[in-house]
Amino acid sequence: MSQPIRVLVAKPGLDGHDRGAKIIAxxxxxxxxxxxxxxxxxxxxxxVSAAMQEDVQVIGLSIxxxxxxxxxxxxxxxxxxxxxxxxxxxxxxxxxDEDAVQLKQQGVAAVFxxxxxLEEIVHFIRERAGQPSGQTAT
Amino acid sequence: MTHTTISGTPIEPFYTPESLPGFQLGxxxxxxxxxxxxxxMYRDRLWTVRQFSGFATPEQTNQRYRYLLAQGQTGLSVAFxxxxxxxxxADHVLAEGEVGKCGAPVSSLADVEALFAGIPxxxxxxxxxxNSPASILWAMYLVAAEKQGADWAKISGTLQNDILKEYIAxxxxxxxxxPSMRLVTDTIEFATRHIPxxxxxxxxxxxxxxxxxxxxQELAFTLRDGLEYIDWAxxxxxxxxxxxxxxxxxxxxxxxxxxxxAKFRAARKLWAxxxxxxxxxxxxxxxxLRFHSQTAGCSLTWxxxxxxxxxxxxxxxxxxxxxxxSLHTNxxxxxxxxxxxxxxxxxxxxxxxxxxxxxVANEVDPLGGSFFVERLxxxxxxxxxxxxxxxxxxxxxxxxxxxxxxxSEIAAASYRYQCEVEAGERVIVGVxxxxxxxxxxxxxxxxxxxxAREAQCAKLKKLRAERDGARxxxxxxxxxxxxxxxxxxxxxxxxxxxxxATLGEICDALRSVFGTYREQSIL
Numbered sequence: 001m002s003q004p005i006r007v008l009v010a011k012p013g014l015d016g017h018d019r020g021a022k023i024i025a026x027x028x029x030x031x032x033x034x035x036x037x038x039x040x041x042x043x044x045x046x047x048v049s050a051a052m053q054e055d056v057q058v059i060g061l062s063i064x065x066x067x068x069x070x071x072x073x074x075x076x077x078x079x080x081x082x083x084x085x086x087x088x089x090x091x092x093x094x095x096x097d098e099d100a101v102q103l104k105q106q107g108v109a110a111v112f113x114x115x116x117x118l119e120e121i122v123h124f125i126r127e128r129a130g131q132p133s134g135q136t137a138t
Numbered sequence: 139m140t141h142t143t144i145s146g147t148p149i150e151p152f153y154t155p156e157s158l159p160g161f162q163l164g165x166x167x168x169x170x171x172x173x174x175x176x177x178x179m180y181r182d183r184l185w186t187v188r189q190f191s192g193f194a195t196p197e198q199t200n201q202r203y204r205y206l207l208a209q210g211q212t213g214l215s216v217a218f219x220x221x222x223x224x225x226x227x228a229d230h231v232l233a234e235g236e237v238g239k240c241g242a243p244v245s246s247l248a249d250v251e252a253l254f255a256g257i258p259x260x261x262x263x264x265x266x267x268x269n270s271p272a273s274i275l276w277a278m279y280l281v282a283a284e285k286q287g288a289d290w291a292k293i294s295g296t297l298q299n300d301i302l303k304e305y306i307a308x309x310x311x312x313x314x315x316x317p318s319m320r321l322v323t324d325t326i327e328f329a330t331r332h333i334p335x336x337x338x339x340x341x342x343x344x345x346x347x348x349x350x351x352x353x354x355q356e357l358a359f360t361l362r363d364g365l366e367y368i369d370w371a372x373x374x375x376x377x378x379x380x381x382x383x384x385x386x387x388x389x390x391x392x393x394x395x396x397x398x399x400a401k402f403r404a405a406r407k408l409w410a411x412x413x414x415x416x417x418x419x420x421x422x423x424x425x426x427l428r429f430h431s432q433t434a435g436c437s438l439t440w441x442x443x444x445x446x447x448x449x450x451x452x453x454x455x456x457x458x459x460x461x462x463x464s465l466h467t468n469x470x471x472x473x474x475x476x477x478x479x480x481x482x483x484x485x486x487x488x489x490x491x492x493x494x495x496x497x498v499a500n501e502v503d504p505l506g507g508s509f510f511v512e513r514l515x516x517x518x519x520x521x522x523x524x525x526x527x528x529x530x531x532x533x534x535x536x537x538x539x540x541x542x543x544x545x546s547e548i549a550a551a552s553y554r555y556q557c558e559v560e561a562g563e564r565v566i567v568g569v570x571x572x573x574x575x576x577x578x579x580x581x582x583x584x585x586x587x588x589x590a591r592e593a594q595c596a597k598l599k600k601l602r603a604e605r606d607g608a609r610x611x612x613x614x615x616x617x618x619x620x621x622x623x624x625x626x627x628x629x630x631x632x633x634x635x636x637x638x639a640t641l642g643e644i645c646d647a648l649r650s651v652f653g654t655y656r657e658q659s660i661l
Binding site: 023 | 474553560659
C-alpha cells in the first residue's frame with residue numbers, strides 16, 4: 001500500500017472563521033490522508049516552515065477575509081526561495097474569479113470557491129498531489 | 139427528503155392539542171414573554187432597520203451611512219476591519235492586505251470622528267461589532283459623541299463586547315478569558331454608573347450559528363454566556379436589577395422557518411424564567427430579553443446569487459415573526475465580497491417590503507398557539523435547559539470553553555451538516571440541486587482598493603507627529619497601572635483615547651499586562 005498523502009491545512013491572516021478549514025481537515029482525514037492543522041493566525045513564514053518540518057505534499061489555505069492576494073503572493077514567493085515548488089498549494093474561501101485567475105498564474109494549483117464539494121476537493125488532491133504546482137495550473 | 143429541522147429534530151406530520159400536555163401561554167408583554175416583550179409589538183413601533191456596514195476607510199463608510207439613513211434606515215451598525223477587531227493599527231505588519239477589507243479601519247479617535255462626521259450621535263443609535271478591544275472603541279465613541287456636544291446620560295447604542303462567543307466560535311480574541319471578562323465587567327459597571335441608556339453588551343449567538351452550530355446550541359450557549367456575564371457583574375458588586383435591563387442579545391435568523399421562530403420565543407421565556415429563578419430579578423426590564431437579529435450569512439450561495447434575496451427575505455420574516463427588536467438583512471452578493479451599494483439597497487428594501495406590505499406587523503405573535511410552533515418552542519426550551527445544566531456542572535462557561543466543550547459540539551454539528559449536504563440529504567438550491575445551466579448574470583462586486591491602507595497609514599503618521607507625545611505616554615502608563623490593580627479600566631482608557639493614543643498602543647498596554655491567548659485547536 002502506498003504512503004498516505006500528507007496535507008497541511010492552514011489559516012493565514014487575522015481571520016478567525018475556521019468552520020471551512022475544520023470541515024476540510026476532517027474530510028481529508030476521513031478520506032485517508034494525514035492532516036496537520038496549523039490553527040489560526042499563521043504568517044506565510046510560519047506556514048512554509050510547518051510545511052517543511054511536516055514534509056507535506058499539499059498546503060491547503062483557507063481565507064475568507066479578502067486578504068488572499070497579499071498572503072498567497074508572499075507564500076508562493078517563500079516556497080520558491082526555499083525550493084519547495086514540489087509542494088502543491090490549493091486555496092479555498094471567498095475568492096473572486098479575477099483573483100482566482102491571477103493566483104493560479106502565481107502557481108496555486110486550484111481555487112475552491114464557495115459551494116465546492118468535499119468530494120471534488122478530495123478527488124483533486126488524490127489526482128494531483130506530488131506534482132509541482134507550476135505544472136498543474138489549469 | 140428527511141423530515142427534520144435543519145438542526146436534526148424529527149418533525150411529525152402534524153401536531154394536535156395532545157402534543158402540548160398542560161400547555162400554558164401568557165399574553166404578549168407579560169411574563170414569561172414567550173409572545174413578545176411588548177403588548178403591542180410592531181403595532182406600536184416597528185423594529186429598527188439596522189444594516190451592518192463598513193469598508194475601505196472611515197470616510198467612505200461615512201458616505202455609505204449617510205446614504206443608508208437617507209434611504210430610510212433607522213439605526214447604524216458599524217463593521218470594523220480585522221486589524222481593528224484584533225487591536226492592531228493600520229500600519230502594523232499584520233495589517234498587510236487586511237485594511238478596510240472586512241469593515242471600516244479605526245486606529246484612533248480621529249477615525250471615529252471621521253466615521254460619524256455629520257451624523258448626530260445624540261439622535262441616531264449606533265451598534266458596534268467589536269469584542270476584544272470593545273472598551274477602547276467604546277471610549278473613542280464616547281469621546282467623539284462628547285465632542286459633538288452629546289450628553290453621555292442620553293446617548294444610546296449597543297456594544298457587542300461578547301468575548302465568550304469569540305473563544306467558542308468567531309475566534310477574534312486577544313487576551314486570555316479571565317482578563318477579558320474583567321474588561322467586559324468594567325464596561326458593564328461603567329455603563330451602569332455613567333451611560334445608563336447604552337447596552338454595554340450584545341450577547342451573541344449569531345457567530346456560534348455561523349460556525350456551524352444547531353439552532354439549539356446557538357440558543358443554549360448564548361444564554362449560558364449571558365449567565366456568566368451576570369455572575370461576574372454580581373461578583374463585582376452590582377445588583378441584578380441595576381444592570382440586567384441593559385443586557386441585550388443578538389441571534390442568527392437561519393433558513394428553517396419554524397425552528398427559528400421557536401428559538402426566538404423560547405429564548406425570551408427561558409431568560410425571564412432563569413433570571414427570576416437564579417438571581418431573583420424583579421424589575422420586568424431585567425426579565426425582558428431584547429434582541430437584534432441578522433439573517434444567516436452562511437446560508438448565502440455563490441451559485442445563482444439572486445436566490446439569496448429570496449433566502450434572506452424568508453429568514454427576515456422568521457425574525458419578525460419571532461419578535462425581533464432590530465434586524466439586519468444580508469445582501470445577495472455576500473458570498474463574493476462586502477455588499478455593493480445596489481445589493482445593500484435591495485437588502486434594505488426587503489425589510490421595508492416585510493414591514494409595510496406583508497401585513498405581518500399588524501398582529502402580535504401571529505403564530506402563538508400553533509400546535510407545531512408551540513411544540514418546537516417547548517422542545518427548544520427543554521434542550522437548552524439540558525445544555526445549560528451540563529455547562530453548570532462543568533463549573534461554568536469558562537471552564538467549558540477551556541475543556542473545548544462548546545467548540546467540539548459545534549464542530550461536530552457543522553461536519554454532520556456538511557456531510558448531509560454532500561450526500562444530497564439536504565438540498566441547497568443552485569448548489570447540490572437545481573443547479574441548472576441558466577446563464578448567470580455577472581454581479582457587481584465591491585472592490586476595496588489597496589490605497590485604503592496607504593491612506594490610513596498616512597493619517598496615522600501625521601497623527602503621531604502632531605499629538606502631545608508626553609501625554610500619550612503618561613496615559614498609557616496609568617492604564618498599565620490600572621490593569622495591574624483592581625480599578626475600573628474605562629477611565630484610564632478614555633484618557634488615553636482623548637490623548638489620541640492609538641488602538642494598537644492601548645491594546646499593547648493591555649497585552650503587556652494581560653498576555654495573549656492561544657487556543658488548543660479542536661478538529
